[in-house]
Amino acid sequence: MYAAVVAAGFAVGTPAAMADEIVVSAAASLTNAFKDVAKQFEAKHPGTKVLTSFGASDVVLQQIVNGAPADVFASADEKAMDKAVAQKAVDPATRKDFARNGVVLIVPTDSKLGLHDVKDLKRADVKRVTYGNPASVPVGRYTEASLKQVGMWQAVQPKAVLAQNVRQALDYVARGEVEAGFVFGTDAAIMPDKVKVVQALPAPKPVLYPIAVVARKGVSPHAGEFVKFVLSPQGQEILAHYGFKKP
Structure with missing residues (x-):
């Protein structure tokens, strides 16, 4: 089943990414948009490869906590990112809201x-x-x-x-x-x-998507650049193409 493959993403035990690679673990709803974002980021950073993994935000986070070699985490809600901060899985100083949905x-x-x-x-x-x-x-x-x-x-x-x-x-x-x-x-x-x-549906609170750099030893030196690209006018334009609104 396609959904099962998407949910699995990069399982724990995946070989660590090379220095010129960025592993982005993100919410399943970002699949199409982030694949495009990754492609455009690679075009702007020759020699850098973006590896993407998608699934339910809480499941993706648990994979990161359990040692999956992620460099960037993008969640479909604040609660999952709050958990990431509480478990010291991400650098809170890099946390930014980058998109809104419904x-x-x-x-x-x-x-x-x-x-x-x-x-x-x-x-x-x-x-x-x-x-x-x-x-x-x-x-x-x-x-x-x-x-x-x-x-x-x-x-x-x-x-x-x-x-x-x-x-x-x-x-x-x-x-x-x-x-x-x-x-x-x-x-x-x-x-x-x-x-x-x-x-x-009416939303009791905004449907916001946060992103942050993963807090782990050996995190890609390009992780912060990827976050900045997502927040940049070009990154926001790509997200808008897939129906996401600005936060």
Whole structure:
């Protein structure tokens, strides 16, 4: 399964990166954008190679804590980065918010259910709703907070199909394995032929993405440069192309 491959990323035990390599471990929702960012960074820094690994933010962080040779960590929410700081996995002085997103309710493009609002998920013909596991996936935490705000959390929970990361939730909807799901707006945008957005959810707090240099011995000397590139006008332009907004 594609999502499983994405979630696995660079497993613990991967050989340490060479001096001219940067290992960037990031949230699954950044997959397309960061692959492009990496390509453009390499073009500006001849001889430097960016290796990317993607998965649920909490899972990626745990890999770093367990010794995965990452140089940069980019999370899909502040909570995962707060954990990284608390566990001394990143240098807090390098932490910056670099993008903003939003959570949307999506259905398969060929859905005949006529769902128009999150409250339609109460209907009996809606049996399966997917979203990221709130215990380890930022989009799941944002979804929970938004649904609680509109009084729908208790109604949706019994129908939950928990995903290991946001791309897995997207795949479930795209394949028609569930009637509806919650993903980031940027994820819905990469499959316009397979999923359609029903509604953007209200956010109790901004959906912000932080980035930081990993705190480990032998961290790439180019790690800080990569963070600066993400924050630069060129980096922000690439992110905007994939639907991310400025923080």
